[in-house]
Amino acid sequence: MRRNKLFEYENGIIRDESVLLETFIPTRLLHREGQLEALASCLRPVTKGRRPRNAFLYGPTGTGKTAMCLYVFEQLSSYTGMAKTIYINCWKNTTTHSILCELVANFGRFVHRREPVKELMLRFEGELRENRNRIVIIAFDEVDQLKDDRILYDLLRNGCGVICIANDEHALIDVDSRIKSSLQLERIEFPAYKEKEMYDILSDRAKLAFMPDSIEKKQIELAAKYSNGDARVGLEILRRAALLAEDECKKKIEDEHIERAWEQARFLRKDRMLEKLNDHEKILYRLVEDYKQISSGDLYQAYCSRVSLPVTERAYRKYMERLVHFGLVKARGEGRWREYIC
Template sequence: MSDLFDVESSVIRSEEPLTDVFAPTRLLHREGQRDYLASCMKPVVVGRMPRNVFLFGPTGVGKTSLVLWMFDELLSYTDNVRTCYVNCWKSGSTHAVLSKIVSDLRIFSNPRRQTKELLEDIEGSLKKSGKKLIVALDEVDRLESYDVLYDLCRSGCGVVCISNDEHALANVDVRIKSSLSLEWLEFKEYSADEMYDILSDRANLAFAPGAISETVLRIAAVQAGGDARVGLEILRKAALFSDDAGVSVIGKEQVIRAHKDAVSVKVRQIVESLGEYQRMLFLIVEKARTVKSSELWSAFSEKTGGKVSERSYRNYMDKLVTLKLVQASGDVRWREYSTIL
């Protein structure tokens, strides 16, 4: 009988722990953020309003994972609260955000109802149930209008905002900021040692015993660059390369090869989520590899027909640097941009 489909020799026992859909039972090296976020949500246990909070930090540092984990913990502890997670890249308009909440709360409502009516539906449901609602708005800077933050606060909802950009809410109207009274919670990149602990924990769940050594795991941890998503994708790709080669142990060669693929996947995912002008700027830099800011501004202005101000251009480029899609060198006058890969 052919052994073409033999899976017994695979280094992978379960691929799920290496993916975004996996829900870990514990979050390593985020104890401080966990405790602070819990203190913000704790008032709902006794029927009070939670404290609104803004989570910020680079990609792959556990922001979304912690919020979803905390929601699960909170719901298992008390019946006094309901939760809703909204990805603002997918649901960016006020109507889309409110429709997602209505759907998650299982409120029977006509999808054609106006924004004001959706708010009334949410308020009515919460009043009838006597429960508090906490809404997590991931990629909050992708909202078409920040007025929805005011609407949610006015309707008695708690709000958790999540962004890669510390300055995502810098231009929010004073009236909205006053209503939110946000607490700030920073997530920094994982150190190489912290990343090793995370990857080791997931490797124990995903791989056959002895499939990867401590030395190779530490190489993967360093190459992840503080981003857990990249680290997990490195392990997943390296394991697949090992299976393709018919070897029972993941080696340094597979990890190094997997690194470039993992970073490339991450970059493409982020680029797909960019707005029109940010994506346009990235593609110009990607094509040139390295470009002076003055030349980039000239090419960008030509493509947009001069519709975008130079100030907005600088803000867009600052965002691309924050997202680690491009790197900047030199001072403002002589600045150059180049691609990371």
């Protein structure tokens, strides 16, 4: 039977779109050799049956923190059977209860999620005893979303290794000082990528994702420039540009496709940041957005009249610092003259 050609791409550009998606774990992480060595050296003692050193990975969004952690976990597990690695996203699991559910489930046990915290802790400790020949390492991604840091202490007490990941290098500032001193975190910084580094990352990925000769150096350079140090944005520009070019039945991705893709992808970074805010921070951000420019005092008042249970002024200042740190709002002036601009 003759195939209907109606749905066939004449000159397909995309060979494998999955390579450009967030869920893809790259086989190598370019320009992260220092961070790779630092994290691997923290975990190396595990291969001799010793406790790892705990680590703190921090840096702006799209700089490879999550990818690095998952990559190293994969490498470690294929190198030795002496480690059990568990990855937890604290944005999805903010409470001790939900983290313990994840931990127990990771040992292949059934949890109906109605068990009390105490029972889950006992079950988890039971699993650790049963697996005493292995060292358990747990990564807490987006660790600033964690509601109760006591869980970190309980894990350390039970001999687990801990990796914390966050955007803000001060994310753990409020963690109880006793917990902090027993964590002894080794800090590993992930700075934003330089344009040249981003070019290498994007061209490496383009080779896997696209048909040969469907993108030139110049267009990858343009995507690298627009991505502004954020690999997530860079990859999304490539993916969208390829879809746009395919829709027009073009053989190659052109400048114009990259420009239009950037128009669509540039909000990705902001959306990602907004996702990470708590409810109060979201309200504060929306208020600054509405007012465009507002003094700190007026903003706090506007916020207090918007919510039934406002946070204290101290917490308010901390939330605003986070918004500034994420680049969502700008701050001008100090103390009572401070203003926020969006």
